[in-house]
Amino acid sequence: MGDLIRMASHAFHYLAVFDQHTSQALYLGRTKRIASPAQRIVLHARDRGCSRPGCTVPGYWTQVHHVTDWKNGGSTDVDDLTLACGPENRMIEHTDWDTRKNRRGQIEWVPPPGLDTGQHRVNGYHHPERHLLPEDGQGP
Numbered sequence: 847m848g849d850l851i852r853m854a855s856h857a858f859h860y861l862a863v864f865d866q867h868t869s870q871a872l873y874l875g876r877t878k879r880i881a882s883p884a885q886r887i888v889l890h891a892r893d894r895g896c897s898r899p900g901c902t903v904p905g906y907w908t909q910v911h912h913v914t915d916w917k918n919g920g921s922t923d924v925d926d927l928t929l930a931c932g933p934e935n936r937m938i939e940h941t942d943w944d945t946r947k948n949r950r951g952q953i954e955w956v957p958p959p960g961l962d963t964g965q966h967r968v969n970g971y972h973h974p975e976r977h978l979l980p981e982d983g984q985g986p
């Protein structure tokens with residue numbers, strides 16, 4: 847375990863190691879639209895709650911959202927999923943809001959041009975440790 851953590855120490859994404867690995871598939875592509883229980887566990891560990899900026903809804907009360915919308919060819923792959931609370935998951939379905947992954951691997955909620963006031967696009971509420979990082983987002 848120590849070697850694994852040491853090997854991953856330079857990575858900045860996230861490290862989630864689960865006891866008793868069960869070989870559950872985390873990349874389902876277009877074969878299934880609904881996230882599996884294994885994907886939800888990983889998302890809960892990674893996102894911890896709704897990924898929309900300003901939202902404090904914890905992971906247990908969220909739904910799984912396709913970052914690239916399913917109707918636009920999105921995949922049910924854990925790297926293309928995020929947690930969103932029910933109201934916001936339904937809102938984004940019927941508006942011009944969009945979600946995408948930035949170069950740091952964080953989920954951004956992008957407002958339509960008429961609503962873009964320069965607001966935050968990433969939710970830091972569930973990740974207070976991010977506030978300890980320098981502006982470039984690279985760890986010490």
Ligand SMILES: [Zn+2]
Pocket residue numbers: 896897898901902903930931932934
């Ligand atoms: Zn929310």
